[in-house]
Amino acid sequence: MAKNKLAIFKGFKIRRVWDEKNEKWWFSVVDVVAVLSGSNRPRK
Numbered sequence: 624m625a626k627n628k629l630a631i632f633k634g635f636k637i638r639r640v641w642d643e644k645n646e647k648w649w650f651s652v653v654d655v656v657a658v659l660s661g662s663n664r665p666r667k
Contacts, residue, residue, distance in 0.1 A: 638651040
């Protein structure tokens, strides 16, 4: 399985990383906020 992979949600790319030890995906909060809020500047 790829350790780093982009997820596509409503046409937006969301960065994610696979943690083999805990067997979980970790997603970029900034990318998720950008998609959910529709913000052009999710870090602000």
